[in-house]
Structure formats: C-alpha cells, structure tokens
Amino acid sequence: MASKGNPTTGQLRACFPGAYPQVAHEIVPRNAKDDFDSAIQARGFTDNIQVLGKLMGLDQKSVCQDKTGEPTQLHDEFVWVKDVKNTAAGLCKDAIDIIDKTGISKDGGLAYAYRQFNNAHDEQSSYLHNGRDLLLTMAINFYPPAAIANEQIKELAKGVRDLCSSGVSRLMDSRDGCTSEVSWFVSQKAKYDKHLAAVGGTLSMFFDGSNNHVGMINLGFSEDSN
Incomplete structure (x- = not known):
C-alpha cells in the first residue's frame, strides 16, 4: 500500500492482488458441491448473512500476498493483531461512508481509510522497541454481479457494510x-515472550456461492513519513 494521499482508482485497484475479475461483472460459475459447507463456523465474528434471500459471506482463507504474488512479510515496524481489531469498526465506517458519498454505481464502489499508530513496535537484536509510527491503510473494493437492479446493488452494499468489521477480524485470525x-x-x-503481529493481506466476500466474489477488503502497512 502507498502512503496516505489521494490515490487514483487504478492505484487502489492495485491493492487487490490478483483477485479483481478481468471483467467488472465476471462471475465464476457456481459449483453446487462447493457452496457453504466448507465455511468455518463463526469465531467471534459473522461469517455470512442473508442478502436478497441468498447468502453473502466471507472467504474462509485470507490471501497473504502482495500485488506481485509474493508472500506478505511482516513489516519492519508492526502492531499487534488486537490493535488492528480495535480499529475495525472505525475503519469500516470511514470507508463505507466514502462509498456512500460517492454513490453506488452499477460497477459498485471503491474506498479507502487510514489509521495512524504511534504504538507500533520494532524488533531489533531480539529486543522490542516501542513507540514507533506506522500507517495502516484499508481499501474496500465492491463489484456486484451482472444483471441485478440498482436497488439490489444497494442491498449488496449494505451487506458489505455488515461484513466489513468481521472481515478485518478474519484477516487478523491466527489460523485463517x-x-x-x-x-x-x-x-x-x-x-x-511471543505475541501475534498483523501482516497485510486481502480477504474476499462472496454472494450466492462461495466462488462468486463481489468484493474485497485489503489491509496494508507503511511507515508514516513525519
């Protein structure tokens, strides 16, 4: 993720490595055997909800890769998982508010939100140094499936809002x-001592079939230039 500023749509799309469909309304055919049976049970967050009479939910696994496909590495300066989870509600509100203000189009919406940490850590020579500055960027990419009405797109957008905080928690889950x-x-x-630190990654949201992706949440970290 780039540092805080006013990124273009293209730059924001680059925050979602390899997951955005080649065509805005491309839908992967649903496999009847690959529905929601494999979805894990909720562990303190909502896995899926009902939207337009169908299930909308979070992917089971996060994608821990950068835009080049390389595994995401722990940033030189980092924050604990609990610090990111504590920002989830505020981050999601900021991002969804942007989507609401810019308007939901037939191609969905794209937004970003930031959180500045001044309690980040840096491990040097096996010792932990505290009080570091670190910038967390969250981007939400929402692209509805083809051939649905505008009012239905708005309902799907509400589903994105409802799942966002849970998505951040899933990204910060020790197992998935x-x-x-x-x-x-x-x-x-x-x-x-050992503690769990946050690493950037991407989590997809699906609608009416676990292969039918309609959105993504991306978290990334960068040093804040003071």
Whole structure:
C-alpha cells in the first residue's frame, strides 16, 4: 500500500492482488458441491448473512500476498493483531461512508481509510522497541454481479457494510488470516515472550456461492513519513 494521499482508482485497484475479475461483472460459475459447507463456523465474528434471500459471506482463507504474488512479510515496524481489531469498526465506517458519498454505481464502489499508530513496535537484536509510527491503510473494493437492479446493488452494499468489521477480524485470525508470531527477549523476565503481529493481506466476500466474489477488503502497512 502507498502512503496516505489521494490515490487514483487504478492505484487502489492495485491493492487487490490478483483477485479483481478481468471483467467488472465476471462471475465464476457456481459449483453446487462447493457452496457453504466448507465455511468455518463463526469465531467471534459473522461469517455470512442473508442478502436478497441468498447468502453473502466471507472467504474462509485470507490471501497473504502482495500485488506481485509474493508472500506478505511482516513489516519492519508492526502492531499487534488486537490493535488492528480495535480499529475495525472505525475503519469500516470511514470507508463505507466514502462509498456512500460517492454513490453506488452499477460497477459498485471503491474506498479507502487510514489509521495512524504511534504504538507500533520494532524488533531489533531480539529486543522490542516501542513507540514507533506506522500507517495502516484499508481499501474496500465492491463489484456486484451482472444483471441485478440498482436497488439490489444497494442491498449488496449494505451487506458489505455488515461484513466489513468481521472481515478485518478474519484477516487478523491466527489460523485463517495474515499474521506473524513475534518472539522477543524480556530482560525483566529473563525469557522470551511471543505475541501475534498483523501482516497485510486481502480477504474476499462472496454472494450466492462461495466462488462468486463481489468484493474485497485489503489491509496494508507503511511507515508514516513525519
């Protein structure tokens, strides 16, 4: 993700590695055997909801890759997973508000939101250094399926709003998200401690079939230029 500013639509699309359809309304054919049976049960967040009488939900696995397809690495400076989860509601509100203000088009919407952390960490020589500045960027990309009415598109957009915070939690899940365990030496305890840190990644949302993607949530980190 780029640092805070006014990115173009093309730059924002680049935040979603390999997941945006080649055609805006492209839909992957639904496999009857690959429906929602494989979806994991909710662990403190909502996996799926009913929208227009059909299921809309979150992918089981996050994509922990950058735009070149390389595995996402822990940033030099990082924050704990809980810090990102605590920002989820505010991040989602900011991003969805932008989509609401710019208007839902037939091709959906695209928005971004930022959070500045001044409590980030940096591991150096097995010791943890605190009070670092780090910028979190969240982008939401929403593209409805073909041949649905404008009012139905608005209902799908509400589904994106309802699933957003849960999507951030899924991205921060130790099993299915994009995280990294950090180990550092605590001299007061004369031993190593471990904690889960946040790593950037992408999570897709589906509608009427787990292969029919209609949106994505992307998290990325960058050092804030002071």
